Amino acid sequence: MHQLRWNALLSQWVVVTTERQNRPQMPSNWCPFDPGSGRVPDSYEVFLYPNDFPAFSPTADPFTPDTDLLSETGPRGACDVVLYSPEHTLPPSKLSLDQWRSVVDLWTARTRQHAANPDIALIAIFENCGEAVGVTMPHPHGQIYAFPFIPPVVQKELESAREFAAAHAGDCLFCRLMEEEVKRVTRVVAADQHFVAFVPYAARFPAEIALYPRRHVRSLLELTEEEKTSLAHSISIVRQKYDNLYGFLMPLMMPLKQGPLREGDPPYHFHLEFLPLQRSPTKLKYMATIETAYGTFLADTAPEQMAETLRNTEPVTKSLVQSCSGTRDRSENRA
Numbered sequence: 001m002h003q004l005r006w007n008a009l010l011s012q013w014v015v016v017t018t019e020r021q022n023r024p025q026m027p028s029n030w031c032p033f034d035p036g037s038g039r040v041p042d043s044y045e046v047f048l049y050p051n052d053f054p055a056f057s058p059t060a061d062p063f064t065p066d067t068d069l070l071s072e073t074g075p076r077g078a079c080d081v082v083l084y085s086p087e088h089t090l091p092p093s094k095l096s097l098d099q100w101r102s103v104v105d106l107w108t109a110r111t112r113q114h115a116a117n118p119d120i121a122l123i124a125i126f127e128n129c130g131e132a133v134g135v136t137m138p139h140p141h142g143q144i145y146a147f148p149f150i151p152p153v154v155q156k157e158l159e160s161a162r163e164f165a166a167a168h169a170g171d172c173l174f175c176r177l178m179e180e181e182v183k184r185v186t187r188v189v190a191a192d193q194h195f196v197a198f199v200p201y202a203a204r205f206p207a208e209i210a211l212y213p214r215r216h217v218r219s220l221l222e223l224t225e226e227e228k229t230s231l232a233h234s235i236s237i238v239r240q241k242y243d244n245l246y247g248f249l250m251p252l253m254m255p256l257k258q259g260p261l262r263e264g265d266p267p268y269h270f271h272l273e274f275l276p277l278q279r280s281p282t283k284l285k286y287m288a289t290i291e292t293a294y295g296t297f298l299a300d301t302a303p304e305q306m307a308e309t310l311r312n313t314e315p316v317t318k319s320l321v322q323s324c325s326g327t328r329d330r331s332e333n334r335a
């Protein structure tokens with residue numbers, strides 16, 4: 001069985017894929033992502049690998065947005081695995097700047113391909129990292145889900161941004177939030193000319209970081225070459241900080257969030273989120289009843305304190321205040 005079912009209470013689609021249950025247990029000394037496995041080229045730098053058990057598939061029935069009480073439809077879309085490196089045990093924090101830049105270029109190329117496909121509504125690029133997030137394969141990799149609909153959290157962000165723009169002369173909610181962070185500096189973790197990393201004011205996860213481009217862009221496709229290098233550099237810095245924070249691989253989710261493809265000018269601002277699950281060197285954050293059933297997060301660290309700790313964790317980026325004040329005028333940003 002492979003279908004989307006409408007959850008009428010939460011107004012959201014659930015992907016039912018029973019085939020995923022039959023995923024084979026891999027032999028522990030074999031990895032399909034390693035050169036020589038027969039599943040990937042014998043030599044590669046980064047590689048896009050079609051997901052063997054996709055939640056969304058180009059050969060599935062087309063998606064129809066009927067939302068009757070018990071609606072079901074086809075999960076047409078695509079799921080890929082992005083291999084960051086041929087080296088099986090290389091943690092993402094040890095990827096070089098050039099390697100991250102190659103990953104950014106692969107993300108961008110795949111986004112461009114999907115943007116030309118009318119079946120795709122939104123591209124979710126992400127990484128699950130660490131056993132606490134359910135990843136048993138150490139091989140450095142992320143994923144790309146091409147959704148036939150706009151998933152509910154992005155839907156919610158779009159609604160918030162639309163309401164904010166309506167009440168504030170068309171301003172971008174994301175730009176304004178970032179400007180507040182840059183002005184106050186206390187929650188900024190790292191910054192350069194093009195990107196700002198900060199702990200959000202109302203962070204939900206321990207040591208959560210948001211990474212925003214200073215310029216108002218909706219997707220990877222709008223970034224300049226220089227901004228893409230800056231993005232690669234910023235991701236590298238954040239990932240190194242995380243693994244240095246407790247001295248081991250930080251279990252985390254890393255979504256890259258882009259605006260919807262089929263709307264002319266969606267009120268969205270491209271950004272990354274880093275959602276770690278480690279709340280201390282020995283304790284994990286669990287998505288328990290209050291978070292999962294009621295949608296309210298309990299955070300047990302002060303974002304300002306966590307930002308200071310992360311800011312002072314290696315690699316420390318110099319002249320933070322200066323690079324913060326380097327932000328350009330808002331009207332120029334939006335041009």
Ligand SMILES: [Zn+2]
Nearest residue numbers: 031034088139
């Ligand atoms: Zn491997």
Ligand SMILES: [Zn+2]
Nearest residue numbers: 172175216269
């Ligand atoms: Zn913006």
